[in-house]
Amino acid sequence: MDLDTLLSYQWGAMAPEFIILGVATILSIVDLFAPKRFDRRILGWVGFAGILAALAALMNLFAVDTVTILYDTFKLDAFAKVFKLLLLIGAALIMLLAIGYRPKEGMEEFKGEFYYLLLAGLLGTMIMSSSGDLITLFVGLELLSLSSYILAGIRKKHLPSNESAMKYIINGSIATAVTLFGMSYLYGITGTTNLAEMTNVLPQLNNSQYSYLMGIAFFMLLVGLSFKLATAPFHMWAPDVYQGAATPVTAFLSVVSKTAGFVILIRMVVIVFSNTQAGATGVDSVTPLLFKLQDFIAVLAGVTMVVGNVIALRQRNIKRLFAYSSIAHAGYLLVAVTSMSVFMFESIWFYLGAYLFMNVGAFAVIQLMTANNDNEDIAQFAGMYKRTPWLAVAMGVFILSLAGIPGTAGFIGKLNIFMGALISEPAHYILAALMIATTVVSYFYYFGILTQMFFRPSPVDGEVEKKKIPVGIGVAIGICVLATIAFGLFPNTALDFFHTNFGGFQ
Amino acid sequence: MxxxxxxxxxxxxxxxxxxxxxxxxxxxxxxxxxxxxxxxxxxxxxxxxxxxxxxxxxxxxxxxxxxxxxxxxxxxxxxxxxxxxxxxxxxxxxxxxxxxxxxxxxxxxxxxxxxxxxxxxxxxxxxxxxxxxxxxxxxxxxxxxxxxxxxxxxxxxxxxxxxxxxxxxxxxxxxxxxxxxxxxxxxxxxxxxxxxxxxxxxxxxxxxxxxxxxxxxxxxxxxxxxxxxxxxxxxxxxxxxxxxxxxxxxxxxxxxxxxxxxxxxxxxxxxxxxxxxxxFPEQFKSIAVLLAVLGVVNLLYGAFLAFKQSDFKMVLAYSSISHMGIVLIGLGALNEAGIQGAIFQVVSHGLISALLFFLVGVFYERFHTSTIANLGGMAKGMPLAAGFLLAGAMASLGLPGMSGFVSEFMAFLGLFEEMPILAAIGCIGIIMTAVYLLRAVLGMTYGRANRDFIAVSDLKSVEFIPVVALLALIVLIGVYPSVLSDPLHSTLETIMLGLGG
Structure with missing residues (x-):
């Protein structure tokens, strides 16, 4: 490759990635050479500014048509753009949480790492959403995974944090291995790692033996990716990791990492397997393999919703509770994947967006409430309305949205998914009914938190302690509340944006 | 505008x-x-x-x-x-x-x-x-x-x-x-x-x-x-x-x-x-009998259980179930009289139960109880409140001249036309309504007094507004039902058109 080819690429398409990469590099160097007493929080603000810059660069790219560079391994299409938007906004909010994170026991000496690992993870997710090749996809996935492993254990002297990192790395590595194994099948059958070429080759395979091999590949990939999505029965790591990790990291795992999981699921699994024939003869030769295997995703979705919501009922630790809640939400999203309706992209995108704001917001409040002492019992929220009324109302909004009550973004998201499940023919009545039934089950634990906040007396008697809310977290909560309500009342602002920018895709 | x-x-x-x-x-x-x-x-x-x-x-x-x-x-x-x-x-x-x-x-x-x-x-x-x-x-x-x-x-x-x-x-x-x-x-x-x-x-x-x-x-x-x-x-x-x-x-x-x-x-x-x-008008026709049966069950079940209650709030709760039965009966009849009766019952029960529950609130404010036995003899201390209570109960049991009568009458008129036997069974409920309401209300107003009502104030200033307003509306609908049936006229016609009747 000579310089001319190198220069002929439209590097501009990668501007957001370059910005994140550059800022992460600068942060790590500054962190290395800065004196010990240097306040590392400034690094966090620099990182935040970097994410905003990347966001601006991305907005600039929205007008650009689909660009592929580096021999089709990097692809900036409508899909990549709209999902990158979610990833960047999520990361920006989580960065604000991270800046305001001050646990009881010191982790000042690692603070710098905290910020640039967050950026590195973000970079991984962005590469994933833009990759047109198994190799880049995998590199992105690993970049995200490795950063997350370290992030989970960032509180070096905190026992649960260590446990969390350990569990995460073991489970995660197995998942990666399984994913890679699945990818090797794809490569073996098609002889290419490029997704675009694969979709050209696959329809021409008309030996029925191949469809079995493709079936195995499908299951391997689905299982491997299910770890990232934290869907049952591959969810076991999530509660422990969520509980042990620092709260901003938990938010990162449950929002950005999960979004990335869905991005890669659609990018690879849905697109590849919808181009594979289910068999060589008869009807099978015109049905995509994916439709044949739809029921398996449906079962996964159903089990995830039931397990997530039912086990959440028994949780007393707020972060564990939210771990199960986020498992349940992955289940709802899988319903959208299963139904493969015309609304699939739209509903997944909107739901992930809604989920981003309500979940990050909820974690911001959790972080504030549990910061003083490491007590994460749900009783910590008792009498919150008396102590900090505004914070309690904000948390109320997030929880109502998570529960899918009208007037919030969560409701519109659920509505959209629900509609997709019912519009396809034959309609997925059972799945839709299960989704709505488990939503009602979720009222129990969501309203349990509300009960604590609004009905129970405060454990702290007498003088009400006034809490100072760090600026960053305050801003994050404010944005999340506004977005949750705005997208609940005027969802068309987001949906129109999606339609204008996504219209040409596929 | x-x-x-x-x-x-x-x-x-x-x-x-x-x-x-x-x-x-x-x-x-x-x-x-x-x-x-x-x-x-x-x-x-x-x-x-x-x-x-x-x-x-x-x-x-x-x-x-x-x-x-x-x-x-x-x-x-x-x-x-x-x-x-x-x-x-x-x-x-x-x-x-x-x-x-x-x-x-x-x-x-x-x-x-x-x-x-x-x-x-x-x-x-x-x-x-x-x-x-x-x-x-x-x-x-x-x-x-x-x-x-x-x-x-x-x-x-x-x-x-x-x-x-x-x-x-x-x-x-x-x-x-x-x-x-x-x-x-x-x-x-x-x-x-x-x-x-x-x-x-x-x-x-x-x-x-x-x-x-x-x-x-x-x-x-x-x-x-x-x-x-x-x-x-x-x-x-x-x-x-x-x-x-x-x-x-x-x-x-x-x-x-x-x-x-x-x-x-x-x-x-x-x-x-x-x-x-x-x-779904077509399908609705096929479940009309089911609705009427459910209505009669509601009516009787509510009425019989209301008879057994010692707490006045529970009496009213069961009475609500019983009265909603009449709505179902009217809907099950599927003719103009029945549906109109159902709608009348919706409005009428809304007014009556609001009146009765307002009075419950008034009593609770003064006596901190709503048990019938503990409120016995209340008419001595609160004659006005007791009077309004009796009026509310009369409306509820369907005394002619009040809204309850019009709606029950029409609902049953409709059902008798379609399913006379079921309607006849339902009529037991009407009798039971009178029995349980009178038992409860008379027990409270004239029953044996377990306390003295000397220092108790009767209805005061603002408390009169809801009571009088609600009772006036109840009587208005009772004596001049057109006030309700006129606006409902066109809606009813549309519904009947959909049902093909």
Whole structure:
């Protein structure tokens, strides 16, 4: 490759990635050479500014048509753009949480790492959403995974944090291995790692033996990716990791990492397997393999919703509770994947967006409430309305949205998914009914938190302690509340944006 | 102005919420005054619309594009508009809602703590109730329907009596399930037709093999109607689904029960008539007998259990179940008299139960009990209150000249025409109603006195407003039913047309 080819690429398409990469590099160097007493929080603000810059660069790219560079391994299409938007906004909010994170026991000496690992993870997710090749996809996935492993254990002297990192790395590595194994099948059958070429080759395979091999590949990939999505029965790591990790990291795992999981699921699994024939003869030769295997995703979705919501009922630790809640939400999203309706992209995108704001917001409040002492019992929220009324109302909004009550973004998201499940023919009545039934089950634990906040007396008697809310977290909560309500009342602002920018895709 | 008339009507209580949010939370009197005043605009506007006559309701319609799912602008599919509108039936219920809300706001003087939060939720609840009746598409209806649920949960759970949290949860779960089923019905309709507009749906369903996005089989339509029946059956409540409602009646503060029993239960009847009959008239005919049977069961079950209760609130709770049975009976008759009777019963019971629960609140304020035995001989200390109680009970048991009589008479008239045997069995319920109400009321007013009523004050100043207003309306409907039947006329005709009768 000579310089001319190198220069002929439209590097501009990668501007957001370059910005994140550059800022992460600068942060790590500054962190290395800065004196010990240097306040590392400034690094966090620099990182935040970097994410905003990347966001601006991305907005600039929205007008650009689909660009592929580096021999089709990097692809900036409508899909990549709209999902990158979610990833960047999520990361920006989580960065604000991270800046305001001050646990009881010191982790000042690692603070710098905290910020640039967050950026590195973000970079991984962005590469994933833009990759047109198994190799880049995998590199992105690993970049995200490795950063997350370290992030989970960032509180070096905190026992649960260590446990969390350990569990995460073991489970995660197995998942990666399984994913890679699945990818090797794809490569073996098609002889290419490029997704675009694969979709050209696959329809021409008309030996029925191949469809079995493709079936195995499908299951391997689905299982491997299910770890990232934290869907049952591959969810076991999530509660422990969520509980042990620092709260901003938990938010990162449950929002950005999960979004990335869905991005890669659609990018690879849905697109590849919808181009594979289910068999060589008869009807099978015109049905995509994916439709044949739809029921398996449906079962996964159903089990995830039931397990997530039912086990959440028994949780007393707020972060564990939210771990199960986020498992349940992955289940709802899988319903959208299963139904493969015309609304699939739209509903997944909107739901992930809604989920981003309500979940990050909820974690911001959790972080504030549990910061003083490491007590994460749900009783910590008792009498919150008396102590900090505004914070309690904000948390109320997030929880109502998570529960899918009208007037919030969560409701519109659920509505959209629900509609997709019912519009396809034959309609997925059972799945839709299960989704709505488990939503009602979720009222129990969501309203349990509300009960604590609004009905129970405060454990702290007498003088009400006034809490100072760090600026960053305050801003994050404010944005999340506004977005949750705005997208609940005027969802068309987001949906129109999606339609204008996504219209040409596929 | 006309275009925004309904929106202002529905959302006017929000103004009160905004004002309350800015007030310091210790000023009890001011907060209560603002809470009361905030219900007035809706009342005034509702009355303006009512007096304006039911022939000109079309002018209030509003339709603004709101949400659009998918990229189907060219086909005009999968969009949800913000559309409000009125017909005679919904107009009557909106007036009822506005009236009872204002009176319940007066009844809220008995609330003892955290008035600010209370009135904010109260007003939000009012927005939800008004919106439910004005909504012109199913999804908007559902949104308002759910908006009533959240404030109710908090109002019961925070300001209720001893077992309030249990009651709040049981309310939440039953209604959550009910609305879950409702949502499924709504979304099946929406996903398969691409529209959620009620009138458009009614037209589509009326045509055999209509050209919809996805096909509708007869079985599917029937299934949807049964699901609707269950969803609204929880709200109404229909016999095996009623336990939550007893808890709410007993545990919630009386002012809230006025709204709950007076209006929220009526959403069930409204939904059955508007959606069940409106969208699936053919299928509705085939379950008419089932409805009538359920109605008679409700009527008798409620009446017999009411007879056994020692707590007056429980008597009223069972009496509500019993009276909702009459609504079902009227609907099951499926003729003009029956349906009109059902609608009359909806309004009449709303007024009567609001009156009785207001009086319960008055008694509880003074004696801290609502047990019949402990209230015995009350007429000595509170002759006026006792008199109004008796009047309310008379209305409830269907004394001619009061609203209860008109509605029961018409509902049974309808049923006797169609299913005389069932109607005859149902008549036992009417007798039982008289028995249990007289037992309870006479036990309270003239029963053996277990305490002396010397220092007890009778009804005072503001407390007269709800009592007199409600009783006046009850008598008005009783002696001059046209005040209700005129606005309902055109709606009834539309329904009968849909039923093919």
């Amino acid at each position: 006309n275009e925004y008339f309904l929106s202002i009507l529905v959302f006017s209580p929000l103004l009160g919420i905004a004002v309350l949010a800015l007030m310091p939370k210790t000023q009890e009197v001011a907060i209560k005054a603002v809470g009361f005043l905030a219900t007035l605009p809706a009342l005034v506007l509702a009355l303006v619309a009512f007096i304006g006559g039911s022939d000109h309701l079309k002018k209030y319609d509003i339709q603004i594009e709101w949400i659009r799912f998918g990229d189907y602008e060219a086909f005009d599919l999968f969009k949800i508009d913000y559309e409000l509108g009125l017909n005679g039936f919904s107009l009557v219920l909106i007036v009822l809602t506005a009236v009872i809300s204002t009176l319940a706001a007066i009844a809220s003087i008995h609330i003892k703590k955290e008035w600010k939060g209370y009135f904010m939720l109260f007003l939000l609840l009012e927005v939800g109730m008004l919106g439910v009746f004005a909504a012109q598409n199913l999804i908007l209806f559902f949104i308002f329907f759910e908006i009533t649920m959240i404030p109710m949960f908090f109002l019961i759970g925070k300001w209720g009596y001893f077992e309030k949290e249990k009651a709040a949860y049981s309310y939440l779960i039953y209604n959550g399930l009910g609305s879950a089923i409702l949502l499924i019905v709504i979304m099946v309709l929406f996903a398969r037709t691409g529209t959620a507009n009620i009138d458009a749906l009614a037209q589509l369903m009326a045509v055999e093999n209509a050209n919809t996005v996805a096909p509708f089989s007869e079985t599917l339509k029937f299934g949807l109607l049964i699901a609707l029946l269950i969803a609204f059956g929880v709200k109404l409540p229909i016999f095996p689904l009623h336990t939550w409602m007893l808890r709410v009646h007993v545990q919630a503060p009386p002012a809230i029960v006025m709204l709950h029993s007076g209006i929220l239960l009526k959403i069930g009847a409204f939904g059955l008539i508007r959606f069940g009959m409106g969208i």
